[in-house]
Amino acid sequence: MAERQEQAAPDAVLTRIGQVVMLHHAGDREEARHRLLGLWAEIGEQGDPLHRCTLAHYLADTQDDPEDELAWDLRALTAGEEAAADGGSLAARALYPSLQLNLAADYARLGRPDAARTHLHRARGAAATLAEDRYGEGVRDAIRHLEIRLDEDGGHRP
Numbered sequence: 001m002a003e004r005q006e007q008a009a010p011d012a013v014l015t016r017i018g019q020v021v022m023l024h025h026a027g028d029r030e031e032a033r034h035r036l037l038g039l040w041a042e043i044g045e046q047g048d049p050l051h052r053c054t055l056a057h058y059l060a061d062t063q064d065d066p067e068d069e070l071a072w073d074l075r076a077l078t079a080g081e082e083a084a085a086d087g088g089s090l091a092a093r094a095l096y097p098s099l100q101l102n103l104a105a106d107y108a109r110l111g112r113p114d115a116a117r118t119h120l121h122r123a124r125g126a127a128a129t130l131a132e133d134r135y136g137e138g139v140r141d142a143i144r145h146l147e148i149r150l151d152e153d154g155g156h157r158p
Contacts, residue, residue: 013043013051021058033062049083050092052076057095060102070106077103097126097139104146113150120146 016039024032036059043051053076060072077099083092100123107116123143130136 011051013039013048014054017051017054017058024058024062029062033059036062049079052079053083053092053095053099057099057102060106066106066109070103070110073099073102073106094130094135097123097130097143100126101139101142101146108146108150116146116150120150 017036020032020035020039023035036055040052040055040059043055045052056072056076056079060069060076063069063072076095080092080095080099084096100119104116104119104123107113107119120143123139124147127136127140127143130139
């Protein structure tokens with residue numbers, strides 16, 4: 001019984017990350033970046049892989065420099081792969097297509113269309129396992145849009 005209650009209890013770190021993401025979505029990018037970096041320092045490089053994956057995934061979105069965004073997205077992918085391998089985390093597997101899509105978008109912004117297409121291909125393959133829900137459809141739509149953009153402009157942002 002106690003084990004079941006433990007599993008049902010919300011993850012405090014993910015809740016805190018979600019609260020900061022709401023701040024970012026409300027328009028305070030700098031404060032969100034500051035708070036997310038504070039959480040990163042708190043959980044550390046050896047913290048729970050799902051926490052690191054989620055945190056790096058959102059930290060990437062708060063970066064001003066495309067190279068910094070890429071670095072955080074690469075950290076997110078590494079942690080996500082670790083989370084999926086360690087415990088087969090359903091959440092990490094569900095994030096995988098989005099992680100690959102973000103990397104594809106990063107490489108497209110940086111004028112590296114071949115790398116962008118590689119990650120877009122991985123995103124498309126992984127997205128096939130997503131449910132036919134709002135999240136899954138959103139990821140699949142974003143993949144299609146990036147694919148069109150890469151086809152139209154060779155992977156460079158106009």
